[in-house]
Structures are given as C-alpha cells and as structure tokens.
Amino acid sequence: MGVTIDVRVAAVRDLGPDVRELTLAPLNGTPLPAFSPGSHVVVHVPGERTRKNPYSLACAPWSTDAYRIAVRRLDDGRGGSRAVHEHVREGDVLAIEPPRNLFAPVVGARRHLLVAGGIGITPFVSYAHQLVAAGVPFELHHAPAGGPLADELERLRPDAVHAHADRTALMAAVEAALGAQPLGTHLSVCGPPAMMEAVCRAAKRHGWPGSRVHLERFVLDTGPMDPFTVRLARSGRELAVGEGESLLEALEAAGADVPYLCRQGICGECRLDVLDGTPDHRDIYLTADERAAGTAIMPCVSRCAGDGPLVLDLA
Amino acid sequence: MWTGGRWAPGPPVGTIAAMTYGVAMAHTTLPRDPGLELDPDACEHLVAAVPAGPAVLRLRGQHARDGRGPLTLLEGDEDDVLAALAGRLARAGVGLRLYVAGAEGFVRRAVRVGLDAGLQRDEILTEVDADAARDVWCSHCKAITRGVTTTIFPCAGCGRHLEVFHHFSRRHAAYMGFQADAEVPGELPEPEARWA
Numbered sequence: 001m002g003v004t005i006d007v008r009v010a011a012v013r014d015l016g017p018d019v020r021e022l023t024l025a026p027l028n029g030t031p032l033p034a035f036s037p038g039s040h041v042v043v044h045v046p047g048e049r050t051r052k053n054p055y056s057l058a059c060a061p062w063s064t065d066a067y068r069i070a071v072r073r074l075d076d077g078r079g080g081s082r083a084v085h086e087h088v089r090e091g092d093v094l095a096i097e098p099p100r101n102l103f104a105p106v107v108g109a110r111r112h113l114l115v116a117g118g119i120g121i122t123p124f125v126s127y128a129h130q131l132v133a134a135g136v137p138f139e140l141h142h143a144p145a146g147g148p149l150a151d152e153l154e155r156l157r158p159d160a161v162h163a164h165a166d167r168t169a170l171m172a173a174v175e176a177a178l179g180a181q182p183l184g185t186h187l188s189v190c191g192p193p194a195m196m197e198a199v200c201r202a203a204k205r206h207g208w209p210g211s212r213v214h215l216e217r218f219v220l221d222t223g224p225m226d227p228f229t230v231r232l233a234r235s236g237r238e239l240a241v242g243e244g245e246s247l248l249e250a251l252e253a254a255g256a257d258v259p260y261l262c263r264q265g266i267c268g269e270c271r272l273d274v275l276d277g278t279p280d281h282r283d284i285y286l287t288a289d290e291r292a293a294g295t296a297i298m299p300c301v302s303r304c305a306g307d308g309p310l311v312l313d314l315a
Numbered sequence: 316m317w318t319g320g321r322w323a324p325g326p327p328v329g330t331i332a333a334m335t336y337g338v339a340m341a342h343t344t345l346p347r348d349p350g351l352e353l354d355p356d357a358c359e360h361l362v363a364a365v366p367a368g369p370a371v372l373r374l375r376g377q378h379a380r381d382g383r384g385p386l387t388l389l390e391g392d393e394d395d396v397l398a399a400l401a402g403r404l405a406r407a408g409v410g411l412r413l414y415v416a417g418a419e420g421f422v423r424r425a426v427r428v429g430l431d432a433g434l435q436r437d438e439i440l441t442e443v444d445a446d447a448a449r450d451v452w453c454s455h456c457k458a459i460t461r462g463v464t465t466t467i468f469p470c471a472g473c474g475r476h477l478e479v480f481h482h483f484s485r486r487h488a489a490y491m492g493f494q495a496d497a498e499v500p501g502e503l504p505e506p507e508a509r510w511a
Contacts, residue, residue: 110433181409184433207358207384207410211435 004095015148031064038103051080056122060129072119110184112138117191143170190216229308234315247299265301277310353377358410370416404432418446452489467506
C-alpha cells in the first residue's frame with residue numbers, strides 16, 4: 001500500500017542480548033518527516049518473504065535526520081524481528097512507510113503517568129523528549145532496570161524516570177503512583193499483555209476511568225499459524241495461505257489491494273467482509289457481536305478455523 | 316441531518332426565527348445530563364448541589380449501600396459552593412467523581428469549574444432537578460442573561476430580542492442567543508415558555 005521511503009541503515013547497535021537498535025537515515029539527505037510522540041513506522045523487512053512489521057520510533061519527534069527503532073528478537077514471532085537481527089546490516093537500504101500514530105499522548109493532559117515493560121519502553125522515548133521540551137510534568141516507571149534505552153531516558157530527566165528491578169517491584173511502584181496523581185493526569189502503558197492487564201486492573205481499583213487509560217499493545221498472542229485456503233468471491237481465485245504467513249501477506253502477494261495501518265489487529269483498517277467459512281479471530285478490534293457473526297475479519301492477524309476455504313468479498 | 320450537500324427532510328425540532336430546521340439533538344453541543352448515579356468504581360465522591368434536592372437524596376442512599384470511599388456534599392450559597400468546589404478539586408487526585416445537581420445555571424457553572432480543574436467529562440455526573448431556566452450568551456453584545464425561560468427574550472445587555480439556539484458554550488457555561496428579528500426588524504415569532 002501507498003508510499004514508502006527508502007532509508008539507509010546508518011548504524012546497528014546492540015542494546016542488550018536480544019534487542020538491536022537500527023538508525024535509519026534518508027538516502028539522499030532529504031529530511032525524514034517529523035512525527036508525533038508514540039508514532040511507529042512499518043518496516044519492509046527483506047527475507048525469503050518480505051515482512052511488514054511496525055516498530056515504534058525511539059527518538060525525539062523532531063529527528064528528521066535519522067529515525068531510530070529498537071527491535072527485540074522474538075523467535076516464536078512471525079519472523080520479522082528475527083530477520084532484522086539476522087539479515088539487516090549497516091549500509092543496507094530498507095523501505096519504510098511514513099510514520100503513523102495509534103498511541104499519541106492526550107492533548108491537554110496536565111501530567112502523564114507512563115508505565116513500560118521491557119521493549120515497551122520504545123514509544124516513551126519520543127514521549128519523554130516531547131514532554132521535556134513542552135514542560136509537561138510526567139513520571140515514567142519501567143522494568144527491568146538496565147533495560148534498553150533506559151539510560152538515555154534517565155539522562156533526559158533523572159528525577160522523572162524510575163527503573164524497577166522486576167515486574168513485582170514495578171507493580172508496587174505503579175500502585176503507589178496511581179493513588180497519588182492530581183486531576184488531569186493520563187496513564188499510558190506499553191508492555192507485555194499480562195503486565196498491561198495488571199496495570200489496568202490496578203488503575204480501576206484506584207478509580208481511574210477508562211478515558212484516562214491508554215494502551216499500546218505490541219505483542220499479540222497470535223497462536224499457531226497453520227495453512228489454509230482462501231477464495232476471492234468476485235474473481236473466483238483461490239489462494240493458499242502458507243504456514244507462518246498472514247492472510248494479509250498472502251492477499252498482498254496475490255496483488256489484492258487491501259488497506260492497512262497497524263498490521264497488529266488493533267486499528268481496524270484492513271477489515272474485510274467474509275461471505276463463507278469460519279474466521280479464527282485473533283484481533284482486538286472486532287466487537288464480541290461481530291466476532292460471533294463471523295461476517296468480518298481482520299486479515300493482518302486473523303486466520304481460518306480449519307483448512308477453509310474462507311470466502312472473502314474480494315476480486 | 317446533513318447528508319453531504321443538502322439538508323435532508325428530517326422532523327423539525329426547532330426554529331431559527333420563522334424558519335423551521337431539522338437537526339438531530341445528538342449533533343448539537345447541548346449538555347447531556349446522565350443523571351446522578353453513583354459510580355461504584357470511584358474512590359471519592361464530591362457532590363455539589365444548589366439547591367440540594369431529590370437527586371442528592373437518591374445518591375446518598377446509593378452511596379450508603381454501594382459506595383467506596385468518602386462522600387462530601389457542598390451546598391448552600393452558589394458562590395460559596397463554587398469557590399469551595401474549586402478549592403477541593405485543586406487538591407484532589409484521580410479517582411474522584413464529581414456529582415452536580417440543582418438548578419440548570421448552577422449545574423453548568425459547576426461543570427465548568429470541574430473541567431477547569433482537569434476532570435474529564437465522564438468523571439462529572441449531572442442532573443438538573445430544580446429550576447430549568449437557562450443562561451444565554453448574547454452573540455451581539457456578549458452579555459449573559461440569567462434565568463431565561465422562553466425561546467425568545469430581551470437581552471439584559473443590549474435589549475435585542477434573542478432566540479435561544481441549540482448551541483452551548485462550555486467556556487461561557489451558557490447557551491447562545493442570536494437576534495430573532497435580524498432578517499426583518501420587528502418581525503418576531505411568538506415566544507414559547509420552554510424552561511419554566
């Protein structure tokens with residue numbers, strides 16, 4: 001879909017045993033677009049099959065000379081992060097899509113309480129730069145101590161960035177913080193699903209309404225990715241969706257023009273109509289009623305229950 | 316209902332001067348009052364009511380049964396209540412819900428104090444259970460006329476006959492009024508008693 005920007009991998013740096021930072025610079029010196037805090041870019045990761053993976057931009061929002069992303073290697077993921085670790089080298093040229101944002105800080109918030117687990121710290125790098133520049137008060141709690149990017153954030157605002165040894169220590173600090181925030185504070189959380197759920201439960205216990213709680217999900221438990229068949233009703237074409245390949249990737253490979261944004265089952269952009277077959281819903285976008293009806297699917301993460309065919313209203 | 320190029324013939328729900336127009340209330344800026352229902356998730360309940368009436372009585376009953384955390388009632392003279400409200404909210408933390416009841420004008424002014432203090436709209440529960448008369452801001456002389464009960468009324472600031480629009484300003488805590496006979500001076504529709 002749409003526009004891509006070619007960037008050169010200007011630097012590769014290991015931030016820990018399983019996290020690699022890429023610095024992405026424009027090819028011809030044309031500045032990259034500035035972005036809003038919390039933005040991500042979809043990186044076209046080369047390999048046997050091109051993966052389009054979203055990564056948060058872990059740099060100041062005005063970093064137009066180079067973007068930085070931090071990629072955690074997930075061996076049981078869809079292969080994109082592994083490909084970044086194994087195949088991407090300094091000097092390589094990658095295609096990225098312009099920044100998009102599904103996790104922008106609330107405009108008008110008087111204070112921000114930020115909670116990060118592991119690699120979930122990445123979107124808060126751009127937050128912290130922006131909030132420091134704008135003079136908006138914030139506190140960031142993250143675990144584990146010594147994790148990637150933590151030193152950079154601590155240098156930026158030592159008094160506002162709090163490292164905690166592990167999940168237990170993090171949750172204790174978050175509990176205390178949730179009970180002591182002035183009116184007008186917003187909570188933003190990014191981390192593993194279980195940690196985000198624990199923070200949400202704690203926020204509810206402390207009387208926080210949902211409108212003050214903002215989540216960035218970066219790992220969806222997608223489960224096994226078994227092969228199945230899909231039929232495009234308008235042309236009658238049948239496609240095989242391979243093991244480990246997403247339905248959206250299979251459709252793109254076959255030339256179907258399906259709009260998308262997040263590729264993580266969050267945003268709703270790639271929704272397609274299902275005419276027959278039973279979807280195996282793995283997104284967090286569709287409502288319970290829509291899931292039960294089985295007439296729509298988010299092809300970026302969802303699959304078919306059984307071998308198919310899943311019949312889509314596409315040409 | 317705006318359908319992209321023309322006004323669809325919807326049921327008329329109001330008038331601009333002598334002209335009938337169709338507008339869905341959901342698309343207006345008019346305040347919605349969800350009612351004074353206790354939020355069982357809140358840790359602290361702050362109630363401001365001028366005058367305190369049946370809604371507060373009901374809320375206190377709910378709080379006695381299901382309430383978590385303290386309930387504080389501010390009542391009495393409006394200016395004192397609004398000042399006390401601003402003072403308490405300045406020291407309050409997230410987890411508080413504000414409940415506002417009483418006369419229409421007071422409810423809108425108290426909501427403004429709440430929003431100014433950093434509350435979200437969904438952290439403020441409102442119910443008008445007393446005088447429904449409105450405060451109307453004159454879009455000509457900028458004066459606010461309090462206690463308006465009819466659809467057409469003389470502005471307290473400039474004397475123009477104003478029509479009350481389906482438009483509410485959170486900043487002014489008042490509805491918008493516009494000269495009812497702006498097209499043909501002296502040609503005024505019949506005022507209707509609406510908010511008595």
